[in-house]
Amino acid sequence: MTIDTPHPMVRACWTHAEVMDAQSDYPRMLLALTIGLVSGIGAYAVGLPLPWMLGPMIGNTCAAMLRMPVRAPAGLRPFVIPVIGVMLGSGVTAEVFDLLGSWVLTLVLLPVFLACAAGLSFLVYRRIGKYDAVSAYYAAMPGGLNEMMLLGAEAGGDERRIALAHAARILIVITFVALFFGLVLGVSSNGTGASNWVALNAIGISDYIILGGCVALGAWGGKRLRLPAAPVFGPLLLSGATHILGWVTVAPPTIFIIAAQISIGTIIGTRFVGATLAEIRRDLLLATLSSLAMLCVAVGFAEFIALQSGIPLSQAFLAYSPGGLAEMSLLALALDQDVTYVSIMHVIRITLVIAAAPLVFAVLLQNSGK
Template identity: 25%
Template structure:
């Protein structure tokens, strides 16, 4: 005999279901999650600054905040927000703009003779990354394309997006890339700090130090530069240009003064973005790195062990590339280390900026690497897919 269900009970059940679904959705809204991450990162970064962690404190604070907030969402609300790719794009663009403006008066053309060396170092890192990916694939029984995307130093967001496009294991790619980037971001500053002592470009909260710049002309230039930067991020998002937000904003910062100087009604200008713009960019970069850790995907100990093994091999490759750069150039070892470090371009340039150590060389080296990776990406993908299909046929 069928029992009738009362309309009141049905309505009550529906409301309970809606409340149960709406609560984590509300908590997991990207803007709310990002707001909490930023609010938490500020006191953490200030504390690290007080502990003399130096100009890279803001990215460290962001990493800790991104990890903590996503863990809280996962544990207390049973909801795991996805890493905020747009926040990383904005962070990359802001860092690119400030780094470019900082180097606007530098003579980067004098480094043109060293471009072949930069290309050799980039090819060495890419070839070693492919070889490491092949070893990682064989040992962990992972398909070759996934392993290559996980080990080639191309950035967490870029390689994860490519893995999603080809229906590969996005979580595994993101985990290996995140371990590598985080290891480099954490290790390199400490190595550099040990080498140069406490001679860091320490950020302060004093308005007089340039953390905030209330000069009317600078505010007007900033009001012009930010919408152009936003347009760059928008175009990059439409055309899915790898690392284009950082690269485009950096070029904007490098050429902003000279382009405006060509206008007949504009006198000589010197655009210098306030330190706050760089701090916001660093914080967003750190938050998005931390978010990949906050996801905490379920992997076996064996899978994590193989991932760590591939990262260690990548770091060793970076050390070998540093030695190679020292043999090919007259740069000091710290400059060679920053140029060849298998981390994100934005993060490594930030370290050089914080140390005020040959920023022009480090910027040029990573720009060449970005251009080489982006221009050769279709060829690498074709090669990876071909090798992947060949290995599948053998099985």
């Protein structure tokens, strides 16, 4: 597995040639971010749903397929993800506690949904993609990309296939969900998550200090407490607490939301760097079939939840859409949906998959007689 940002002790042992090679990545990262920014502006200009994420994703995926010298700015992720957590936490209010009762059905049906969605996805990768059983299983699990890749590799699966499958799944799901909201549900968004622009000077110095503390302490504390999706969930909890207590009452500046979406979109698009065109075509095709199967199941479950609990179909659909936590939470924010509800459901989904996937795989392997 490629390590984008080595430990300082490792960097200290690099030769001069290795240092020069690492420094040569910076122009490629800058090119990727430039493509992301230009693509985002273009997507916004033509009215594409969720332009600041979809634009960079599509632009950098095309750049990777054309063999342009781009590289994922992975070093931004440890900074961007906690900031996203703080932004998501700003949507938490005291009224959330009054809504907890209406979330019970969503939580109860979540494991059933995961079994149905993962089962269909497994059939796609096993029967159509002809993956080996281990690779097909971990490629089908709607959990975190890194976690599924590591678990699959430990079980003897093809690490690269699993990684590309999850990267393609996230790309397809975000694209489809954004289009579904805009074209089917009629929910429009300029991708900022707010009807009015929030300027940098709209919040005070004390607000910046408190929110900055949520970024740093939330990321550190979440990791120490071993929270699921700690880099985003830790800051989300702290930010939510400060907003409930009234220490901070303002929305984050819009430019931060746009910058986060451009960064995440660029990172997703550049995940295909180094893959052959045949691999990209195959994985995008399989991911499209797999994602559409899971999303069809998600629509059915969301419709049932909406009818039974009164939760809007749009929110239930976002809660069950099998994308990444940060990405789906950003979608909820940008589409002015209930960020807390969507984020918590995805945290629980990822936790369930990571905890249950190895156990279920062991049971299936035992029953198969291998």
